[in-house]
Amino acid sequence: MGGFGPVEVERDEPTFHERWEALVFALNSLGIVVLKAYNADEYRHAVERMDPAHYLAASYYERVLTGVASLLVEKGTVTRTELEVRAGGAFPLARPASVPRPDDVAPHKAHFAVGAPVRVRDVHPRGHTRVPRYVRGKRGVIVHVAPKFSFPDTSAHGLAHREEHTYQVRFEASELWGSDAGSDEAVIVDLWASYLEPLP
């Protein structure tokens, strides 16, 4: 997405600007660690499921709050009505999750070594994913191999748990942005094995 203005850095910024932000941060820990009502991937997906206009207009901790509350309502821990009565107004929640298609979460068992050329699968999954759109279908080179981590596209939907290596893939700016790219610039993106296909 483009068209954004300047980045404003606040000097000596505190961890939380208001006490309700600290409360929201702690409520998310409660949901994941104590209540075990959802996992971190479900949480990320819930934030992404927010109405796009609400997402862009909301502050960071309002997004966290919306994700946490949406999941706790969906899981039946609390009801939207009781939240709205207590809050004294509407309590906007995220949109419902879509079910991934089998193709969206098919495992690809490839292993890659540092230096290997790869292409990111040009996928458009219905559910959660952590492949940014700007690298889909793009070519890059493996620069680092990270340990195995839980595959978020299944974990966010309560599907079978699996672990895969993630790879730091380097994309030259010209591969991503064409002739408008800056020179001597590269973006390195951390991608699960199933997102990648080998190139000859």
Add this chain to the structure above:
Amino acid sequence: MSHPRERVPPAPPEARATALRDALAEKRLVPDGFLEKISERAEEQLSWKNGAKVVAKAWSDPHYRKRLLKDGTAACAELGFAGPQGEYIVVLENTPLVHNAIVCTQCSCTAWPVLGLPPDWYKSPEYRARVVREPRPLLREMGLDVPDGVEIRVWDTTAETRYLVLPLRPKGTEGWSEARLAEIVTREAMIGVAKVEVPR
């Protein structure tokens, strides 16, 4: 977009956060002191000042620097900095020819044990969208001039690896103690949007 309930104005985020906490507390789902403990830990223990100590030690001790670049997780843990969102830390070394910067285009992922919870500007759509698309002009706008010919690598935190930038040690700090060096390291320098400077 025009569901009837959306026409009721949303309650302020603070009222929504309190409503969620009270609804959970009424169901006895909030252990005594848990929420306070989590927010205190975030404010007191998860601090970028930990990262400043790591950087100062790497500047002062060549053996530590080597260990840090080889295994960031273990080297940060040597100083007691480990835990959630620090399970796999990779340290990115700035040199006169390579400048590194960190972003999370998807949400706000950062190495909590050494960078703390991320500041608002890092979580803003402005930074997330622009730093991958036009890093050199954006950094210049933010006050960091990375000259043409110096390569810029932008690391997008899209999976579970967490990054820390090891900035260049500024001239004029020869013979300084680690503690004095740590005083001049900033969070922005360890994200890669500023350089470390000697205060005049």
